[in-house]
Amino acid sequence: MTPSGTSASARLADLAERIVRCRRCPRLVRHREAVGARPPLRYRGQRYWARPLPGFGDPHARVLLVGLAPAAHGGNRTGRMFTGDRSGDWLFRALHEAGFANQPTSVHAGDGLRLTGAYITATVRCAPPANKPTPLEMERCRPFLEQELRLLSRVRIVVALGKIGWDAYLRTRRHLGLAVPRPLPRFGHGAAARMPGDGIVLLGSFHPSQQNTFTGKLTRPMLRAVFARARRLAGRTA
Secondary structure, eight states, X not given: OOOOHHHXXXXXXXXXXXXXXXXXXXXXXHHHHHHHHSOOGGGTTOOOOOSOOOOEEOTTOSEEEEESOOOTTXXXXXXXXXXXXXXXXXXXXXXXXTTSBSSSOOOSTTSOOOBSSEEEXXXXXXXXXXXXXXXXXXXXXXXHHHHHHXXXXXXXXXXXXXXXXXXXXXXXXXXXXXXXXXXXXXXXXXXXXXXXXXXXXXXXXXXXXXXXXXXXXXXXXXXXXXXXXXXXXXXXXX
């Protein structure tokens, strides 16, 4: 049965509580807590979240964003995905311009940011060392994404922020018994693939990491175009 908006909200809240309590990956637990205990000078005196991060956004979302993992001094510090770091600066400006966010900035968890029509999640819920989770860590987090896909029943467009998010979405569909294209579609910025059966469209975008934005691999117009396309497609799909 497809969950109603109200029950989906309650179930997402329950899922968030389970995510925050997770300690299944010893390496990630050590790293996220050590980062919070010894922050760089610019964040000295701030209390780090230093726990796993649940997804957030609109439970009625038609657009789902799947990223990699929280940043050590971004979400791991602030307690909200893509919040308090340069990646979030880029992402929320693009979401705001596309009409998914009520403001172009995401500074801290109580800053009034709201998403409409969009929900943000990640492949891994803890900040990994060097931004590189292991395959086992990704597998241990997969059931959380499975639950989100079940509960976010109105999603018609999935935006993968990077290859890891792209692969995680396809892998999670398979575990849910949902059909995937054959051969499997390859990730690329601007890539698009329609899923068999339910017709959900998977869009690819380079991740708005500093490695990509500082080098010009990802530009603001490139990112803006992805979400403008997601907005158009979300309005067309049933």
